[in-house]
Amino acid sequence: MGRWTARLAELGIELPEVAAPAGAYAPAVRSGAHVYTAGQVPFVGGELELTGKVGAEVDPEDAKRCARTCALNALAAVHGLIGLDSVVRVVKVVGFVASAEGFTGQPGVLNGASELLGEVFGDAGVHARSAVGVAELPMGVPVEVELIVEVG
Incomplete structure (x- = not known):
């Protein structure tokens, strides 16, 4: 067991199965030293x-x-492509929040993803x-999250 998968186990977190794409795209793609995930929505056990x-x-x-669930699904996509223990660091998180008129708390919502990544990867x-x-x-979900990670 590598560093990051051991950390997940220590935290009692299991990565979900990689969600099947809902269109003509891949859940994650590697280009050079980076993996880019598709936008991940809050699926848990195949249900929204x-x-x-x-x-x-x-x-x-x-x-x-x-947002935390979306980040877990994004990590699963990374793991399914190259193995989570290949991650050097999380570079970028992009999050979309379906917002009611006047709602301006998008950063607080996305903290769910950011805090999870901090728990798992620490400074990385x-x-x-x-x-x-x-x-x-898509599908009326409240949040969608994508990741860019550097890999070794």
């Missing part, structure tokens, strides 16, 4: 965790939990990030 807009049907704390999990509010996301 929540749907709706944050600030209306979805509470920001519930959306934060969904500190990353650049964009937290973007959008009108709609």
